Amino acid sequence: MNHKAGFVNIIGNPNVGKSTLMNAFVGEKLSIITSKAQTTRHRILGIVNGDDFQVVLSDTPGIIKPAYELQESMMGFVKSAFEDADVLLYMVEIGEQELKDEAFFNKITNSKIPVLLLLNKIDKSNQEQLETQVQIWAEKVPNAEIFPISALEGFNVKEVFNRIIDLLPESPAFYPKDQLTDKPERFFINETIREKILLHYKKEIPYAVEIETEEFLEEEKIIRIRSVIMVERETQKGIIIGHKGSALKRVGVEARKDLEAFFGKQIHLEMYVKVNKNWRSNQNQLRRFGYNN
Numbered sequence: 001m002n003h004k005a006g007f008v009n010i011i012g013n014p015n016v017g018k019s020t021l022m023n024a025f026v027g028e029k030l031s032i033i034t035s036k037a038q039t040t041r042h043r044i045l046g047i048v049n050g051d052d053f054q055v056v057l058s059d060t061p062g063i064i065k066p067a068y069e070l071q072e073s074m075m076g077f078v079k080s081a082f083e084d085a086d087v088l089l090y091m092v093e094i095g096e097q098e099l100k101d102e103a104f105f106n107k108i109t110n111s112k113i114p115v116l117l118l119l120n121k122i123d124k125s126n127q128e129q130l131e132t133q134v135q136i137w138a139e140k141v142p143n144a145e146i147f148p149i150s151a152l153e154g155f156n157v158k159e160v161f162n163r164i165i166d167l168l169p170e171s172p173a174f175y176p177k178d179q180l181t182d183k184p185e186r187f188f189i190n191e192t193i194r195e196k197i198l199l200h201y202k203k204e205i206p207y208a209v210e211i212e213t214e215e216f217l218e219e220e221k222i223i224r225i226r227s228v229i230m231v232e233r234e235t236q237k238g239i240i241i242g243h244k245g246s247a248l249k250r251v252g253v254e255a256r257k258d259l260e261a262f263f264g265k266q267i268h269l270e271m272y273v274k275v276n277k278n279w280r281s282n283q284n285q286l287r288r289f290g291y292n293n
């Protein structure tokens with residue numbers, strides 16, 4: 001049998017469920033998921049391998065109008081995902097009517113490559129609403145095949161995957177067959193900590209945070225990790241730490257639990273908070289954190 005392989009890139013508005021779908025395809029929690037917009041900041045590969053196929057999925061940040069350099073860079077990842085896709089997965093959620101950025105939307109409707117429009121979160125809708133939505137999107141994106149799905153409950157996910165395989169070109173694998181992602185271990189540590197911060201802090205705080213893992217020491221029975229939580233201002237540092245360190249402690253307890261599951265090993269996690277003034281608008285700092293594209 002001939003081997004198929006290619007790039008399948010997931011794009012769409014913030015919070016529609018892109019990362020949930022990628023994790024469902026891969027069967028691992030590669031991307032963090034929260035109910036807040038702009039959870040994903042990077043382009044993250046999730047590779048699904050079979051004997052005669054390799055699907056290289058890309059999870060991308062939700063499309064927004066950038067207000068500062070970090071967000072510009074996030075939109076750069078989305079742009080790159082248009083450039084190398086063999087199949088585009090354009091995800092919308094029930095109730096949504098438009099992609100806010102017109103230029104991106106035009107790229108989708110004028111796409112020369114196959115577009116699967118995934119109408120997500122149908123577990124939250126009824127038949128009537130679903131039919132109306134399918135009609136709306138069929139008119140807006142006539143070049144797409146529409147799949148109503150629930151990434152969370154796994155509804156129609158297998159069907160979408162089978163269609164992807166149909167559409168992939170014949171090609172040898174791009175990555176070793178035992179590889180699951182392009183990101184190193186430290187990336188997943190940073191993301192796990194950032195997820196807990198998105199979950200437990202309000203308003204602007206999570207958006208002002210970046211994590212850097214300074215030390216990753218794997219011993220026989222334990223992995224020792226030291227990570228810095230960077231904030232933009234002194235006042236944010238106090239908020240992250242909380243009264244007698246209680247807020248930071250909660251982040252540590254929860255992140256450690258997830259990391260133990262991810263690595264299948266005991267974890268010792270040490271964290272401290274540092275001010276890195278206006279890092280979100282500083283090109284050098286952004287490059288250092290992997291936002292160069």
Ligand SMILES: Nc1nc2c(ncn2[C@@H]2O[C@H](COP(=O)(O)OP(=O)(O)OP(=O)(O)O)[C@@H](O)[C@H]2O)c(=O)[nH]1
Pocket residue numbers: 013014015016017018019020021032033034035036037038039040041060061062063120121122123124149150151152153
């Ligand atoms: N009810 C329902 N909720 C879902 C479904 N898929 C995702 N969600 C929820 O929607 C929220 C956002 O999910 P994510 O996967 O983080 O969305 P995203 O598109 O990656 O978001 P950004 O990275 O911020 O652009 C989370 O609370 C998910 O649990 C679904 O099929 N049904």
Ligand SMILES: [Mg+2]
Pocket residue numbers: 018019020031032039040059060061062
């Ligand atoms: Mg995401």
